[in-house]
Amino acid sequence: AGLCIVDFPVSFVSFQYIDTCSNIMSTASNSNESYCTFTLASDVTAGGLPSQEEIAKDLESTDTNVKKHALRAAIMAMLGGEAMPRILMQVIRFCINSDDKQLKKLCMLYWEVVPKYQEPTSEAMLAAASGGPPVQRKMLPEMLLVCNALMNDLNHPNEFVRGSMLRFMCKVKDEEILGPLIPSIKACLEHRHPYVRKNAALAIFHAHKLHGETLIPDGPELIAAFLEQETDLGARRNAFLMLYNENEELAFAFLARNMDDVGKYGDGFALLVLDLTRKVCRRDPTQKSRFVRVLFQMLSSTSPSVSYEAAWTLVSLSSAPTAVRAAAMTYVNLLNGQNDNNVKLIVLMRLDSLKSKHSKILQELLMDILRALSSPNPDICKKVLDVVVDVISTRNVQDVVNVLKREVQKTISDDLQQEKGGEYRNMLIRTIHGCAVRFPQVAESVVHVLTDFLGTDSGMQVIIFVRAIVEQYPELRPPLLTKLMESMDSVSSNQVLCVCLWILGEYTESAESITEAFDTIAEQAGEPPYIVQTKEKEAADKAAEADSGPKMVTKNVVLSDGTYATQTVYSETKAPTSTDKTPPLRRMLISGDVFLGETMAACLTKLCLRAGDSPGVDSSKVKSMTATAVLAMCGVVKMAEVTVAAQRSSLADCQERITLCCRALLDPAAQMHLKKIFLKEGRERFAEFLKIIKERELKESATESGDKENEVTTQADDLIHFRQLKAMAASAGDLDLDDGADLARATGYDSAGALSSELSHVYQLSGFADPVYAEALVTVHDYDIVLEILVMNRTPNTLANLTVELSTMGDMKIVERPQSHTIGPLDQMTIRASIKVSSTETGHIFGTIVYDDAATMEKCYVNLNDIHMDIMDYIRPATCTDEAFRSMWAEFEWENKVAISTSITSLLEFLNHIVSSTNMSCLTPFDEKSEKGSFLAANLYARSVFGEDALVNVSVEKKDDNDGKLAGYIRIRSKTQGIALSLGDRITSVQRGFPDQPKA
Secondary structure (H helix, E strand, C coil), X not given: CCEECCCCCCCCCCECCCCCCCCECXXXXXXXXXXXXXXXXXXXXXXXXXXXXXXXXXXXXCCHHHHHHHHXXXXXXXXXXXXXXXXXXHHHHHCCCCCCHHHHHHHHHHHHHCCCECCCCHHHHHHHHCCCCCCCCCECCXXXXXHHHHHXXXXXXXXXXXXXXXXXXXXXXXXXXXXXXXXXXXXXXXXXXXXXXXXXXXXXXXXXHHHHHHHCCCHHHHHHHHHHHCCCHHHHHHHHHHHHHHXXXXXXXXXXXXHHHHHHCCHXXXXXXXXXXXXXXXXXXXXXXXXXXXXXXHHCCCCHHHHHHHHHHHHHHCCCHHXXXXXXXXXXXXXXXXXCHHHHHHHHHHHHHHCCCCHHHHHHCHHHHHHHHHCCCHHHHHHHHXXXXXXXXXXXXXXXXXXXXXXXXXXXXXXXXXXXCHHHHHHHHHHHHHHHHHCHHHHHHHHHHHHHHCCCCCHHHHHHHHHHHHHHCHHHXXXXXXXXXXXXXXXXXXXXXXXXXXXXXXXXXXXXXXXXXXXXXXXXXXXXXXCCCHHHHHHHHHHHHHHHCCXXXXXEEECCCCXXXXXXXXXXXXXXXXXXXXXXXXXXXXXXXXXXXXXXXXXXXXXXXXXXXXXXXXXXXXXXXXXXXXXXXXXXXXXXXXXXXXXXXXXXXXXXXXXXXHHHHHCHHHHHHHHHHHHHHHHHHHHHHHHHHHHHHHHHHHHHHHHXXXXXXXXXXXXXXXXXXXXXHHHCCCXXXXXXXHHHHHHCCCHHHXXXXXXXXXXXXXXXXXXXXXXXEEXXXXXXXXEEEEEEECCCCXXXXXXXXXXXXXXXXXXXXXXXXXXXXXXXXXXXXXXXXXXXXXXXXXXXXXXXXXXXXXXXXXXXCCEEECHHHCEEEXXXXXXXXXXXXXXXXXXXXXXXXXXXXXXXXXXXXXXXXXXXXXXXXXXXXXXXXXXXXXXXXXXXXXXXXXXXXXXXXXXXXXXXXXXXXXEEEXXXXXXXXXXXXHHHHHCCCCCCCCCC
16 A cells, blocks of 8 residues: 554654665654654655645545545655645645545654644744743644544544554654543543553553653553453553553552463563563562562463563572572473474573573483474574583483484484484584593493494594594493494595594504404405506496486377377486495595505504514414505505596605505514504504693683683772662663663674774765765674764755765665755764675775755765775684585685785784684684694684685795795685685785784
């Protein structure tokens, strides 16, 4: 219908027109615009607004559609600053008595924006300015006719007309208009229709709030009597809202009399009771006992919102174990009973906040919380595991691990694999790993189950877990090594197989296990050479070509009408099942994996050296093992020489390393020096690595807990408020502390909203010598950019039709364009504009100020400086696993390569500078205390607010022949071109050195 009514609080004023709609932001200085609470389609503004005479003529028309179009135009013109005094009487004469519902709505909107008082004379204003009596407002005589029409609608037999007029009464602030209508509003409380009664309660609430002592002093008593007799849920809720805000004692009295029936009064009433509970108990903690009964009653409400709010209120008011346990059980029931993922995440956040102070209570409900792992959403499963892992104790660790093992076993099925993906299995394995490290008694029961997953896409997580367990628990080594030997033929990942070989080479110590491990590896690798024969390769290629092409089949068919037709069908052969029985180790060696060959050579060398020292292995067996190992090493070198693969550049390293292994086996003198390095130092370095990792985790957890405990909540010179010592009237309007925190989270407000941070986002748009000075405060919040443009008239003339015309470049779209304004001499005003952002990309905002000089009647233009939107406003630090990083690195096609050119000479300082300047997180662990070596490689990761991933690899080297300067490259990869280019430009601009520090 071209008209949408949206109710907002009167103090929040906005007009929003999307795409083809005009956008007007009201200012507090204009009394007309302070009443704006609606949205109008801008079809009337197409081609310009009509004049006052045209609107007045159209209002006299007998066609209702013409009247509605003219009334919309009048409203739009008045919002743009036009006075239009003739229109008021025309609306009273020709529109006020219409029965058309839409025209009645438009009339209500018109009453909101029309000036209701006479303009004061200049003499009265001068007298008031010189200390005389204040200016007395005089209502327009026409408003008496308007009041009479409003009263007629309040007494209208149609309940919709009455109800909508009562809603309109909630937007009227003028005492002179409300006064004559109060009896009619009171009479509506006894109307037969609940729609009228509930809006009448709101109208009385609004009138009593503004002019209670003069217009309706008996309002609370009237509503209290109405509340006792009312049966409609909405009307009862609105009536209690009035008592809750205007007379708490009457609200308490009603609540005390109907305590047992609160659950029958609806969700809205229950939420009001909870709000009243928080407000009263924050102000006077001794009142808690009055509400405990109703709070526990609401915990079992059938409404999820009521039970959630009741649990949160109970926890915020009481720390008693009984109350916290009841609230936690309510949270858990909501977690397992609701299907909405957003509800589950919110409940998990509340449970996460409980575990810091009430971990023992959560331990009792741990198994119920784990039931939420059945959710198909991986984010919910991750949050559940995060909540659970911190409250595991020795009493329940076995039960938790059993649940996790069952979940891991479920991931084998194809349905669950497609539903949640391999990331869910990785999360479970990491959680089990953490449990095994903290509680050694469960390590043996889980490690054998997890080794069955070495051949899946989670094999890397499993083998890393097995490697740590083998080092930390020597008693578990023999069965684990045997399990690894049995699982080698099912491993399909090169990296997993490398770790398997390293474990077998380092921890196989008994004579029987040494020979078994050597024979298993030799059997898996097969006899050299490890290259594909030419004839075999040609036969395989021909067979693949024959099977890969589609086959065309042509046949004659009879159609439904009896005619013949020729049908051609293309059929593709099914993917042939793999009949290749080559062991995975040999298949990977033949495919050209040089690094795997080097790892196998080192493993065979360690096994031969240990066999020589073991009394249980005879010398003939040792010689046979040595000969087999040397032949295998020669085959690996030959493979590296003839294979054209991505690792061909590793040939020199392969030859050097395998030569060292051969010398350790064949040269007794070299064996004396190398045996300790091969057999002991590798394991010692790995033990040190695990120790460092554990110390770092303990340090980080202690730092986090210490930061929370030592967080400064009040500065030394801040005023301390004692709620008990404040006057009751002064504390009545205090905000609930938790409400304030929720409000800050919802609006995105944090420390960045400080004045110093805001000043860094102020852009000067024009010069000081320009006739119009403009500057913009840019606020970025995820997808929205809000421009607050301060415009100052530097001339002694009035500037009419001043418009800030904005344009954007990049993935940005202006959804709220500034409207025309009139600015007086040397006056200023703030104009708002909203811009939507759809991707992480550097963008530009540019524009022009256009205005008419009222003195010279000339049209003037002021070109504005560009506003450069920084990509750092959209980038957020994030973390991911190494497997996910490598997968995304191989998948993303956009890459930006930036050469390093910097004055920084320290590798770690350069890395930290890049991390802090790009707002990314470093995924590669490093020792911050000392800088060892002259080369550094690190992976950085971040995610934009739009869900886009940004990957950065830093490869930097300190060259001795370059005066100690750093050289290398920084590579950026992303799925989209914009983020790769923008992040590359950012790195190029900040990499040269640290920003200059201001001098003291």
